[in-house]
Amino acid sequence: MATDSSSESKPDAECSCIMFDPPVYKQRYNWVIKAIKQLNPKTVVDMGCSECGLMQKLIRAEGLSIKELTGVDIDGVVLQCNTYKLKPLMTDYLKPSREHPLTVRLYQGSVTEPDSRLGNVDLVACLELIEHLEAPVLAQFPAALFGKLNPRVVILSTPNSDFNVLFPTLTGFRHWDHKFEWSRREFQIWCDGVAQKYDYDVLYDGVGDPPEQSSHLGHCTQIAMFTSRNTRLLLLSQINSAADSYELFAEYRHPFIKQKLTHEEKVLLEANYYINFLAKSQVADDGDTSSVDGAIEVSVPLSKLMTFPCIKALCASLEDLRMTLMKCNSITFDPSGDHVITSITCEESASDDNEDDVSCDTQHCSSDHMYTDPECWD
CATH class of the missing domain: 1.10.10 (Arc Repressor Mutant, subunit A)
Structure with a gap:
């Protein structure tokens, strides 16, 4: 199995000075949730789900029609430590509020080894993933995701290295495990090439606004959304050629309101x-x-x-x-x-608390981007 790391990007303490409200990782989640509400996908995959933060948000978000939510990560230890976030709560059984079934699955596997069970999925999110991939793994990634699995939509985010000049104490990359960080131009060249090769359209956006005087640097996190031009589904034989390369780590079926339940x-x-x-x-x-x-x-x-x-x-x-x-x-x-x-x-x-346990203990600031505790910029 190829080696790749998909842990969510968290900055080294000594490298950052800017703090955002809400934190940038929450802005990424909110961006994806907003896109999902507009696109209304029924099957969603979080590729490189790491600590399952996005999946936890999607399970609890209102106004979504997801029926199958899947997370994939190569790190079994991280998955083991975070599966509890995806389980139904006792209150879900006591008073179900969901109006449709939801099955949540967690797989251990590499992003370069596509699994047939994910073929023709509606939407794949890859948040802060690609910068953790070694060059050989990154080279295989587009063929595995866009070529083999043929998702209708792919949302991909990565740090914008143009923004790094706003971190005066930063040396090197934002995270010890980053293999690279791309400028906006480098990111767009890579994404345009992927889109052209696999017949997708791509749009660019970002989260984490810079200070007004530094707007030319772009967002802290850059985002690309790929939409397939080809609405034809992959043939079953094409999907089966990908094989079942992932190990099912956990599966949960969330209770929902049903008109007539059997005994x-x-x-x-x-x-x-x-x-x-x-x-x-x-x-x-x-x-x-x-x-x-x-x-x-x-x-x-x-x-x-x-x-x-x-x-x-x-x-x-x-x-x-x-x-x-x-x-x-x-x-x-x-x-x-x-x-x-x-x-x-x-x-x-x-604890039964399913809310985010990732928070900053320091003072939050508004959109004026005050400089504050170095650990809280993301």
């Missing part, structure tokens, strides 16, 4: 909620923080589930509950069949 679906909806509730309560009571690969395995007795009125109203007996849940592939039982086995991450056991 089994109602039981599963309620059971999932109370299984999560009981598991977290048990971990909190026991004070057990021992984990395997960041996850704590918990055994939940079926008898405890039957103590909740919602469960008792749906299941006449413990055996009825057991037989119903055994039909669901997503429920795991112990050998006796009397306990449901589930796992929660250490992060989940500590």
Whole structure:
């Protein structure tokens, strides 16, 4: 597998002086969300999803019609540490507000090895990805993404090196893992070449406005949006030629409002909620923080589930509950069949808060771009 890094660009502490409000990474997310609202894609891929920040925002954003949201990253450790951000919350089961199904998947794999399961996807976002790629990997990237997968729209962002003169203490690149940083001209030459070769139109924009007197430098982050001129879908044989090169890391189906739920679906909806509730309560009571690969395995007795009125109203007996849940592939039982086995991450056991935990502790400033704490420019 090719080696590439897709961790979200975060500046080295000593290199930056400008702070934006909101931070530039949030501006990138907002730009993508706005584009998705306009384009209305049903299938979206975050290529180089890293800490799953964009995916977390897309799951919670209102007004989107995404049915399949997929993240891809090569770093399994980073994925393991951030899968909890993509799980449905207990409140999602208690009072679903989503009006359509949403399946969230997380894959481990390289951006140079296309996977057939992502063929003909509506939109691919690659935020702060390409600057982490070594030259041989970058050379293979367009063919894998534009040539093999044929997405309808690709949104790609990368640092604008023209802007770097506004960081007076910066030496080298903005991040230790960056292999390069392009000027606006270099970025546009590369994007124009990709668009011409793979039959796409491309538009340019950016986020992170410069101070008024430095407007000639462009935005802190430059963005290109590619739109395919070819509406023909790839043939199944073409998609299959890409093979299934990614490892499925996690998959979550988010609850949604449905006009008519079957009896089994109602039981599963309620059971999932109370299984999560009981598991977290048990971990909190026991004070057990021992984990395997960041996850704590918990055994939940079926008898405890039957103590909740919602469960008792749906299941006449413990055996009825057991037989119903055994039909669901997503429920795991112990050998006796009397306990449901589930796992929660250490992060989940500590907090149910799904909001961004990336924030600046220093004072925010408005659009006048005051110089402040060096760690907060992004």
